[in-house]
Amino acid sequence: MNKDNPKILLVGAGAVGTYFCGRLAQAGAKVSAVSRSDYDVAKDAGYDIKSIDGDFIFKPENVLRSSDEYADKPDYLVVAMKSLPELNIPEIIKGAVSPETSIVLIQNGIYIEKDIASAFPDNELISAVAFIGVTRIRPGFVEHKGAGRLEMGIYPKGKSDKLRALNELFEKAKVNCEIVDDIEEIRWRKEVWNVPFNSISVLGRADTKMIVSNPVTLELARNMMTEVCAVAEANGHKLSDSIIDDNINYTIEYPAYKTSMLVDFENGRPIEKESILGHVIKAAEDKNISVPHLESVYALLNLLDNKIVRP
Amino acid sequence: MNKDNPKILLVGAGAVGTYFCGRLAQAGAKVSAVSRSDYDVAKDAGYDIKSIDGDFIFKPENVLRSSDEYADKPDYLVVAMKSLPELNIPEIIKGAVSPETSIVLIQNGIYIEKDIASAFPDNELISAVAFIGVTRIRPGFVEHKGAGRLEMGIYPKGKSDKLRALNELFEKAKVNCEIVDDIEEIRWRKEVWNVPFNSISVLGRADTKMIVSNPVTLELARNMMTEVCAVAEANGHKLSDSIIDDNINYTIEYPAYKTSMLVDFENGRPIEKESILGHVIKAAEDKNISVPHLESVYALLNLLDNKIVRP
Numbered sequence: 149m150n151k152d153n154p155k156i157l158l159v160g161a162g163a164v165g166t167y168f169c170g171r172l173a174q175a176g177a178k179v180s181a182v183s184r185s186d187y188d189v190a191k192d193a194g195y196d197i198k199s200i201d202g203d204f205i206f207k208p209e210n211v212l213r214s215s216d217e218y219a220d221k222p223d224y225l226v227v228a229m230k231s232l233p234e235l236n237i238p239e240i241i242k243g244a245v246s247p248e249t250s251i252v253l254i255q256n257g258i259y260i261e262k263d264i265a266s267a268f269p270d271n272e273l274i275s276a277v278a279f280i281g282v283t284r285i286r287p288g289f290v291e292h293k294g295a296g297r298l299e300m301g302i303y304p305k306g307k308s309d310k311l312r313a314l315n316e317l318f319e320k321a322k323v324n325c326e327i328v329d330d331i332e333e334i335r336w337r338k339e340v341w342n343v344p345f346n347s348i349s350v351l352g353r354a355d356t357k358m359i360v361s362n363p364v365t366l367e368l369a370r371n372m373m374t375e376v377c378a379v380a381e382a383n384g385h386k387l388s389d390s391i392i393d394d395n396i397n398y399t400i401e402y403p404a405y406k407t408s409m410l411v412d413f414e415n416g417r418p419i420e421k422e423s424i425l426g427h428v429i430k431a432a433e434d435k436n437i438s439v440p441h442l443e444s445v446y447a448l449l450n451l452l453d454n455k456i457v458r459p
Numbered sequence: 460m461n462k463d464n465p466k467i468l469l470v471g472a473g474a475v476g477t478y479f480c481g482r483l484a485q486a487g488a489k490v491s492a493v494s495r496s497d498y499d500v501a502k503d504a505g506y507d508i509k510s511i512d513g514d515f516i517f518k519p520e521n522v523l524r525s526s527d528e529y530a531d532k533p534d535y536l537v538v539a540m541k542s543l544p545e546l547n548i549p550e551i552i553k554g555a556v557s558p559e560t561s562i563v564l565i566q567n568g569i570y571i572e573k574d575i576a577s578a579f580p581d582n583e584l585i586s587a588v589a590f591i592g593v594t595r596i597r598p599g600f601v602e603h604k605g606a607g608r609l610e611m612g613i614y615p616k617g618k619s620d621k622l623r624a625l626n627e628l629f630e631k632a633k634v635n636c637e638i639v640d641d642i643e644e645i646r647w648r649k650e651v652w653n654v655p656f657n658s659i660s661v662l663g664r665a666d667t668k669m670i671v672s673n674p675v676t677l678e679l680a681r682n683m684m685t686e687v688c689a690v691a692e693a694n695g696h697k698l699s700d701s702i703i704d705d706n707i708n709y710t711i712e713y714p715a716y717k718t719s720m721l722v723d724f725e726n727g728r729p730i731e732k733e734s735i736l737g738h739v740i741k742a743a744e745d746k747n748i749s750v751p752h753l754e755s756v757y758a759l760l761n762l763l764d765n766k767i768v769r770p
Contacts, residue, residue, distance in 0.1 A: 351662055352762035362765060368758035371751070440682070444755035447679035451663030454673060 149248070151313050152176050154223040157244050158208070159215055161186060163284040164254055165228025166195045167292055170206030171321035180210040180218060187211060189288035199292035201322065216243030224250050224274075224314060227264075230412075231255040231423035238267035245271060250310045254278050254298070256342065256408075257423025258335045259431065261303045274311055275331045276300035277338055283411070297324040301331035336380040337387060341395045342424050343376050344369035346409035347445045350419065351452065357404035360396065368441060370396065375439040379428050382435040413453075421449045460559070462624050463487050465534040468555050469519070470526055472497060474595040475565055476539025477506045478603055481517030482632035491521040491529060498522060500599035510603035512633065527554035535561050535585075535625060538575075541723075542566040542734035549578035556582060561621045565589050565609070567653065567719075568734025569646045570742065572614045585622055586642040587611035588649055594722070608635040612642035647691040648698060652706045653735050654687050655680035657720035658756045661730060662763065668715035671707065679752060681707065686750040690739050693746040724764075732760045 149155075153176045158169040161183040173179040183190050194207030212218055215225075225244055229235055245251065250272040251264060261275050281294025298318060302308055307327060318325035328334055348359050348369060359365050373392045380387055388394075409419045425446050432439040460466075464487050469480040472494040484490040494501050505518030523529055526536075536555055540546055556562065561583040562575060572586050592605025609629060613619050618638060629636035639645055659670050659680060670676050684703045691698055699705075720730045736757050743750040 348759065348762065351759045354762055359762065362758075362762050364758045365762040368755055371755075440751035441755045444679055444682075444752045445759070447673075447675045448659065448662045448756070448759065451659065451665050451670065451673050451676040 149223040149310070149313070151316075153178055154313070154317070155220055156180070156224045156226060157215065157218050157222040158182065158226045158228060159241050159244075160227055160229030161190065161195070162228060162230075163282040163290045163292075164278055164280065165226060166206055166284075166290055167197060167199070167280065167282045167296075168228070168254060168278070168298065168318075168323065169208075169226055170195060170197055170204060171323050172317055173206055173208070174204060175317045175321035177317060178209050179206075180212060180220075180222075181208040182212045182215050182218075184213065186287040187213060193288060195288055195290060197290045197292060199296075200294070201292070201296060214243065215241050218244040221246035222249050223310070224252050226252045226254060228254045230418065231257045231260045231420050232418050233422050234418070237264055242267070247271070250274055250308075250314075252276060252300075252314070253303075255423070256338075256420055257427060258332075258339050259427045260423050265303060272308060272310060273303040274300055274314065275303040275335075277331070277334050279338075297326070299326045299328050299331070299334045301328045301334075303331060305330055305332075330385075333385045333387075336376070336383075336385045337391065339380070339424070339428060340373050340376050340387065340391055341399070343428060343442070344372040344445075345399065346407045346419075347372075347421070347425055347449050349407040349410040350413045351445065351448055353410070355404040355406045355410075356399050356402065360400045366396070368445075371441045372445065375432070375437075375442050376428055378437055379432045379435065379439065382437055383431055419449070419453055421446070421453055425449065460534040460621070460624070462627075464489055465624070465628070466531055467491070467535045467537060468526065468529050468533040469493065469537045469539065470552050470555075471538055471540030472501065472506075473539060473541075474593040474601045474603075475589055475591065476537060477517055477595075477601055478508060478510070478591065478593050478607075479539070479565060479589070479609065479629075479634065480519075480537055481506060481508055481515060482634050483628055484517055484519070485515060486628045486632035488628060489520050490517075491523060491531075491533075492519040493523045493526050493529075495524065497598040498524060504599060506599055506601060508601045508603060510607075511605070512603070512607060525554065526552050529555040532557035533560050534621070535563050537563045537565060539565045541729065542568045542571045542731050543729050544733050545729070548575055553578070558582070561585055561619075561625075563587060563611075563625070564614075566734070567649075567731055568738060569643075569650050570738045571734050576614060583619060583621060584614040585611055585625065586614040586646075588642070588645050590649075592716075608637070610637045610639050610642070610645045612639040612645070614642060616641055616643075641696075644696045644698075647687070647694075647696045648702065650691070650735070650739060651684050651687050651698065651702055652710070654739060654753070655683040655756075656710065657718045657730075658683075658732070658736055658760050660718040660721040661724045662756065662759055664721070666715040666717045666721075667710050667713065671711045677707070679756075682752040683756065686743070686748075686753050687739055689748055690743045690746065690750065693748055694742055730760070730764055732757070732764055736760065 158181040191211040279297040469492040502522040563585040590608040
């Protein structure tokens with residue numbers, strides 16, 4: 149691999165993927181992108197990215213309709229699709245995975261790496277958690293309005309030269325990026341916020357301010373957080389004692405925010421209810437932990453989501 | 460009181476009230492009605508009631524704008540308003556309550572009698588539970604499509620001559636009516652169905668068929684029923700062991716049905732979340748019973764309901 153100009157294939161060229169891979173391209177990487185919905189505009193003009201850290205155009209080397217069309221062997225294959233059970237990611241990416249490819253997941257949720265790790269046991273798997281407010285406004289146009297941080301590590305644990313090289317490239321692109329030894333713990337920490345606020349926001353059609361302003365709902369959020377922490381601990385990740393209060397206080401102080409799950413729901417798109425919430429409940433069942441609040445909310449989300457007629 | 464032609468004042472002339480009081484008028488009662496929304500059409504033409512048990516017109520003796528306008532002393536004052544915290548029923552009816560008036564509640568929920576019993580400690584209070592599918596289609600026009608049964612008893616317990624006289628009048632009107640000794644137990648039994656199906660239907664925008672067809676949601680309904688039964692038992696009403704299975708099997712066999720709470724919600728009207736669900740949670744707290752499924756669902760319903768902009 150050419151450390152300064154690695155070959156990267158982005159699969160899932162939504163807001164998160166185009167933003168981060170666009171930054172890597174700025175830093176010198178040769179990025180191609182698989183895009184279904186934005187193919188024409190991306191091929192023609194690239195992605196127009198309006199960012200609090202500086203606007204830019206991300207023009208991929210190649211825009212492809214599927215990963216099978218990628219003619220080279222990527223050093224990194226970045227998966228930035230939504231994490232949905234109906235998306236068979238190993239099938240979607242296998243056409244472009246070669247022995248030297250590091251697979252990089254930038255996705256939400258917990259236990260989302262397993263399928264990919266078992267489908268490609270000999271490939272390095274980098275798991276990344278993004279903290280960013282970024283939205284695809286229309287085909288080829290992305291708005292980045294908040295944060296922009298990544299934490300990443302080798303799955304299930306550890307570090308590597310290619311991980312460090314990717315980190316350096318992000319730093320060169322002025323993306324706040326951190327290497328962590330235990331990415332699963334980072335995922336659990338993010339789950340503490342994601343689980344209650346994403347799911348409650350959809351069921352209550354509410355932004356974060358409405359949720360924390362209603363004492364009954366705030367109590368539900370707290371109970372859900374407590375259950376998430378219990379499942380995390382039973383799975384080897386004892387989170388800090390203050391994590392619940394910290395998350396609640398942060399949300400109370402932060403301006404009203406519409407969660408990504410609510411935005412997806414309102415736009416008739418599938419919601420990441422399994423990767424964010426369902427996997428926690430499954431992990432709780434495996435360890436015989438009672439999570440009645442999570443179960444109740446999941447059941448309602450499941451009912452609501454299965455009823456939607458997709459466009 | 461003239462047993463064959465008692466004077467009745469109906470307060471809350473919605474679908475349930477006009478149907479049952481219309482039947483009493485057919486049997487000879489002199490019924491007046493307080494109506495806000497349907498005043499003009501009701502005064503002019505009465506209520507047009509299309510019923511599986513025979514269509515009829517219910518023309519009240521008088522249509523009033525408030526109970527203060529009732530010039531007589533009613534033998535029975537029938538309250539058939541929705542049971543909502545924002546409706547101060549003692550205030551609404553006090554203008555027409557005289558010492559000999561029996562107050563008759565035909566309302567949903569549990570522990571809905573307390574305020575009225577303490578506001579009118581010297582009046583007989585008849586508490587009734589309706590099992591009926593009846594809908595107000597437009598002002599002055601009501602459709603009765605399912606069941607049509609009443610169970611009623613003196614609150615908190617017992618029977619009386621006036622209760623029996625009312626029962627006879629209903630029977631004369633061919634309304635299936637039953638006198639029960641313990642009306643609170645009937646309310647708890649109805650709660651076993653009402654609590655899960657009403658609240659889940661609103662949060663999932665789903666009819667009963669969708670709820671029972673989704674195994675995860677059916678499990679939630681079962682868990683909620685189990686909690687309702689535990690609260691009932693702690694409050695002196697041990698329900699039959701088979702009540703949960705009976706309710707679930709009945710709902711699976713019955714055609715798809717849209718709950719009254721969902722109909723109210725879809726029409727932007729207030730929902731009876733307190734009388735149906737909130738009161739159970741309060742009763743659980745009083746007895747130190749853990750009801751995490753009920754709490755979760757209530758919190759979401761509370762958030763959703765408080766967000767609605769009423770017309």
